[in-house]
Ligand SMILES: Nc1ncnc2c1ncn2[C@@H]1O[C@H](COP(=O)(O)OP(=O)(O)OP(=O)(O)O)[C@@H](O)[C@H]1O
């Protein structure tokens with residue numbers, strides 16, 4: 270007993286010593302980051318590169334506000350990570366500063382419609398907008414008309430110009446159809462002493478097609494598109510960001526260039542490029558190395574891809590899990606290709622074991638095609654002469670994710686064993 274007790278105490282001691290060492294080492298390790306905060310998505314860079322034209326358009330559309338004229342409404346679109354939010358925030362902050370210096374009644378209300386519980390209903394949206402201008406109303410309980418009336422009267426009491434920025438406006442229309450937007454666009458009819466200008470921002474290219482023509486024409490009096498960044502532009506953005514966030518000289522030659530090349534053109538996404546660089550830095554730090562190398566960047570790319578795959582698989586419905594499970598077991602560990610017929614047979618068996626009603630082979634084929642489109646599998650159609658055609662399927666999952674995907678789908682199907 271005494272002996273065991275001593276062993277146990279010794280175990281803790283060793284553990285504690287190891288931990289203490291670990292933290293000591295962590296403290297003394299020179300950080301490769303000088304300001305990691307600068308790699309966070311919400312960080313405001315000092316200057317915005319390659320967006321002069323867009324900044325100029327947004328600024329000149331809004332400028333009349335300073336002379337008490339109502340600007341046209343503005344609609345901004347462009348793919349994700351192209352600097353839309355950054356530019357609008359920057360220009361509206363500036364105009365607000367100038368207005369303050371000249372004692373002009375200019376108010377900016379920024380609402381991200383994608384935030385949960387912000388724009389789920391017309392009511393919630395107006396309550397949120399009211400909160401932004403300093404009036405609290407309960408989040409439920411009043412008749413919707415009354416909340417609208419409170420909003421109109423609060424805005425009117427401002428006796429000034431209000432810019433209402435509706436970021437990720439597509440989610441607003443998805444959640445509330447276009448009635449709310451229609452009402453907002455007609456708000457000036459209810460106002461005597463104030464004027465409201467609306468800036469809508471969206472990253473869904475077909476967004477305006479979703480709108481009623483009346484809404485569409487009054488929303489997009491002026492339009493501006495944010496193109497994707499090419500690799501050279503991303504490189505400039507990355508260089509600027511890296512200089513703010515990494516210690517001098519820790520990024521090896523070629524790393525920023527590769528990062529920019531990976532996310533230029535077809536993605537053109539500055540957010541992803543910055544995230545990739547940050548992840549590479551974190552991996553370098555975890556490996557206790559002093560220089561961020563191309564290998565760290567490659568590992569970061571794999572890790573981001575794996576996370577995206579797992580996030581996608583997690584939210585799939587059960588029938589998709591059953592199909593994916595059939596593909597996983599059919600292709601096996603050796604990643605050999607299989608025909609759809611075999612997958613369908615396995616799928617039926619899995620449905621039986623998991624007590625789910627099987628879909629038709631055609632429907633399962635559609636699911637397989639969906640997987641192909643998002644890149645979980647690769648498939649090719651093979652002609653079998655007079656026996657028709659079949660599809661040959663191969664897994665395209667990042668190898669590091671296979672066992673986790675396996676676990677997620679079997680858990681989703683409540684299967685214990687593969
Ligand atoms: N031209 C630029 N210069 C410096 N940083 C930039 C530039 N463009 C984008 N960024 C940075 O990239 C990230 C994404 O930009 P932003 O949030 O403005 O994209 P977005 O177009 O609004 O994307 P989404 O449609 O997904 O909302 C931010 O961290 C931003 O600071």
Ligand SMILES: [Mg+2]
Nearest residue numbers: 353354355436
């Ligand atoms: Mg945005």
